[in-house]
């Protein structure tokens with residue numbers, strides 16, 4: 226599993242600035258979506274040698290007893306408990322504060338490894354700045370500047386050093402698609418799991434000792450095998466499963482990473498929220514095949530149904546490739562359709578595309594629409610081969626390809642998806658320019 230680095234610290238020390246620097250998406254797919262990356266608190270780390278996830282705990286005031294601040298503290302504590310590594314951020318300009326000491330104490334008691342980052346250290350003497358922060362008992366302070374980038378790469382390398390290199394993907398023993406059901410709290414994820422498993426034979430249920438391992442549940446339906454990767458901290462209780470911890474961002478992220486196909490669940494009785502869009506954006510970023518399940522369709526009237534459809538078109542339009550199903554998890558309605566889309570999306574994500582056909586499709590795409598000239602350069606696309614699966618990656622060879630605009634890449638993506646009739650998966654294009 227990819228290590229998860231969790232950023233903690235009191236408000237205003239520069240956590241979200243650090244988060245943005247660590248996760249700034251190189252993939253325009255997500256960056257293209259205005260509003261999607263704003264206020265997002267989890268993402269894929271872009272610096273460092275190994276793939277990893279980053280979580281920002283937001284403003285953290287551990288002593289708050291009630292209200293939204295208390296809720297945030299509760300969420301932060303959950304994230305701390307599940308972190309592989311904590312990045313504890315303090316402020317070089319403000320110096321050591323009593324709140325820093327409280328947080329340090331809490332972090333030490335969590336037993337998770339901690340790296341101390343002294344932020345806003347640009348233009349300051351490292352030794353002088355770090356001196357007072359040894360008192361936190363969190364090891365040697367790393368002086369960084371999130372705003373300017375100084376020391377950030379070194380911090381990430383240090384954080385990732387202690388984790389083994391990721392084992393080769395695809396060595397899972399299970400058959401059939403690995404499916405994660407993702408969505409914000411209360412959309413009906415556990416209900417769907419129980420509906421799926423209640424009717425079907427559960428092949429194996431595997432419950433490792435620690436909360437850090439994803440729990441996998443295999444089942445069969447119509448003679449086909451599926452493996453559910455738990456996102457909700459489910460525990461078996463009699464014949465059914467019960468969520469023990471309501472919502473865990475880190476479990477959701479890890480499950481999405483481990484899955485081939487994500488069923489993104491939203492709640493038809495609520496408006497599509499930023500959190501829905503953020504979870505969807507994370508799945509996109511991870512390149513996962515995707516099926517959207519709009520749940521609680523039983524609970525709303527015709528008027529509301531129309532509004533929900535509009536709202537999905539507006540807020541989740543970047544998931545254009547994903548099939549949308551309107552379901553009732555509690556009544557078992559629409560579930561067969563979801564599973565059939567899961568099958569299609571899985572097949573599409575794993576499709577094998579032969580080089581001659583890829584090249585033929587590329588040439589016909591270019592004949593229909595040539596890439597725009599860029600100054601003196603006219604990009605020339607010559608041939609293509611497949612560079613990976615889940616998501617399918619198509620490597621395009623040619624000249625001056627670095628001048629191809631994003632809009633043209635999107636056009637090619639759509640063209641390939643259509644030509645190969647791939648439904649339910651994103652597809653990525655990579656360019657290799659010959660010298």
Ligand code: GDP
Nearest residue numbers: 236237238239240241242344345370371372373
């Ligand atoms: P958060 O509340 O911990 O997430 O903090 P923010 O990332 O919102 O940053 C709080 C303030 O500190 C903002 O005004 C940032 O521009 C500023 N800031 C963040 N990082 C740095 C840095 O490396 N140097 C300086 N001088 N200011 C920074």
Ligand code: GDP
Nearest residue numbers: 410411412413414415416521524553554555556
């Ligand atoms: P989770 O937090 O995403 O796992 O959500 P739960 O499965 O715990 O469901 C949250 C609430 O929504 C519970 O009260 C469920 O009974 C209710 N619920 C789940 N699915 C449906 C549905 O299809 N229709 C209706 N009306 N309620 C549902």
